[in-house]
Amino acid sequence: MLNSNLLRKLDMQDLMVFIAVYEQSSVTGVSETLCVSQSTVSYCLKKLRTSFEDELFLNTRTGMRATYKATTMYGHVLKILESINLCHSGAQAFDPTQNAVTFNICAPEYFELLILPRLLRNFDFADLPVTVNVQKLETDIPADELRDGSLDLVICFGPNFHRTHKDFKSQMLVEDDLVCVFDKRATPLEPRFSLQSFVERRHVFPTPWTSDTNMVDGWLARQAHKRQIVARSNSYSAALKMITGTDFILTLPRRIQMLLANDAVFSHCEAPNGLPGFTLDMQWNEASDQDCANTWLREQVAKVCVEQGLR
Template structure:
């Protein structure tokens, strides 16, 4: 944020004029060096003086002499211009072809099923020597591991399913909704479950991450209801096998349902009205966000999501 709204009116030319006047002490010479008119130089000086609330340069017989504030500002203005030039061309881009690199990611099964296969195929197709290690997501955001560089990325569900952590940045990768999967011969014919019917049935619960709570039961609790869970599975596929030939309900993300459910074995119903959608979020530490390899890896994930129509 800026200390004064007047600073918003400054541009790069104003800063270049400041440096040139400081170094050359002559409006005429600055005009020639920057290939602008003397009136332009005067206008830039007027903007600078107004924005910084200081005369900055005093016009004397020996030239434009800087005030003490201008002298203090000079190295910082030089630094700003240097940083701008670095942003334009001086940041080294990560080259994935140069050497083998490993990315450590903490993510739920959802990411492994939906995005990881396409990401790996992308790297293989481009002959990038990239290795991806996935660690199962547990109860909370592994903030310490992210800050210390033991994880490059954390993939988690949102919004606001996990406590916020200072020093971390996040980006939404996609949005999804929940759908109820049942056996093809499920006895209830309704296309959508009422809340009362939903909680009266028996449920299989997949645990794609380790937690005492989940978005479905949290929502039910807020409505004053709870459901009967007859079995818990470590994966979506294992949970599907449990409901085959039964009247159990398995509530899955719609994208996972479309990816894993055989239409000859399973059908699906809409969940109770009001059950919220969710997002898949990508989180990383602010410190490694400046690392070109980390930025490149995040970009590849976003491209996979975009190319597959997930965004």
Template sequence: MSGISVVNLRKLDLNLLMTLDVLLSECNVTRTAERLHLSQPSVSVHLAKLREIFGDPLLLPGARGMRPTARALALREPLRRALEALEHAISPAAPFDPALADHTWRVAATDYSEMTVLLPVLSGLRAAAPGTRLAVVEMVPADFARQAAEGLIDLAFHTRDNAPAGLRSRLLFAERYVLVGRQGHPRLKRRLTLAQFCALEHVIVSPDGGGFHAATDKALAAKGMARRVALSVPHFTFVMSVLANTDLVAMLPARLAQNTDVLRIVEAPLEVPGYEMMMLWHERSHRDPAHRWLREYIAGLV
């Protein structure tokens, strides 16, 4: 950009450009003043400034009003497009209509939140926003904040205690633990004592892989007791199959086991602290109408 262009651009402001746009349309100072709700002298002052900035008279007296110069004619369409683009950019965001939307949303979830958050809302979401797509990606808490900041992820579902800092959040529900085994399990026909509970063979979910201690073991250790953990797996989905086909039992989140005919839920003989499930998102998406609709829809159903 040349030095002259820089100087001219710095002298321009939006009011001058709007006046020039109407002047080039009307070719008349009086009608321009009426359209802009300005006085005629004010429009004349604007025109004088514009002539100085562009180094061109822009509009010359003619037999039927004013006629544009060649420079003015060259400016007319680019200026109109530029002002229309600016108006579009600063206009309030249009209301989100899910029935017409074609968004692709990306959410980070564990297999637990897939089953307890996403599965319950999926059919309704497809009906409400049939043109949208949903991509579920693996939840990596250490990387979610960066992914959200870069727009790679829209939402994540995680426990409050381990949620990444610096993100917007909303409580979805509070979860508690229950003892779960197969229907007909011979040891789950009556309420267990703590000793009987510890004698059962347990399966646990270890998200990091291979661990044999969880929240239940901490609660037992506080009482000077320990249970028998026979199997450790990384995903809840496999645990459900294990429980249905063996005599192993598990302390599971209640929402995970509540809608199945093949498993039996009983109250455990000790209190294990539960957790709060949160919906997380980045500030960059907080006011986006589509993003806000998705958050409200999920929270409303869950």
């Protein structure tokens, strides 16, 4: 933010005039160098003086003499113009059409179901020679692999499901919550499970990412409750098959329920009050932050989330 509203009226030409007057000490010379009229130079100087509340340059017999404030400003204004030029030129953009590229991502099934299919279709539609290898997310983020470049991205859950690393950067991709899914023939009367009804039902627990704990049982433990798990599955689809024809309950992310739970077979209701939602986050090594290929990949993932209304 700016320290003064007066600074809002400045533009790039004003700063260019400041540098030119400082270096040349001549309004006439500045107008020739910048190809503008002397009246334009004078107008820019007036704006500069008003904005910075200082004369900046004094008109003497030997030319325009910089004030103390102008002298202290010179290096900063130079850096501003240099930064603007860097923004314009930027880093060399990644062009996936030039060479085949393979990206290695560690992610849970949630990412593979909701985001990866659209991402691959986008690559295919644009005829891009891009390969995406996905390895399953384990209990902890594979920090060493992300640091040494074996992995380009880690897609994980949040907030606070994994150990944080100060040298990693993070971006939230999706927000979601949990719903209770069951066979239509076992539909409960209530539109939302009470905590007591929730723990009285038998549960199938999907483990689409490897973890010793999960958000449901962790929350129940904090409420001094525990549920009965009759089966564990490696995928959301397998878990849905396991509850078919039973009165078992399956707690799924809402977006997964909408994607996979056929309304002809399954019903759902709201989870008990207080059961927290979660986010899907993207993490990468700080050293890869300016890597053009890695930046391009992150942009494509975020773009898919926007296209599908996930954020």
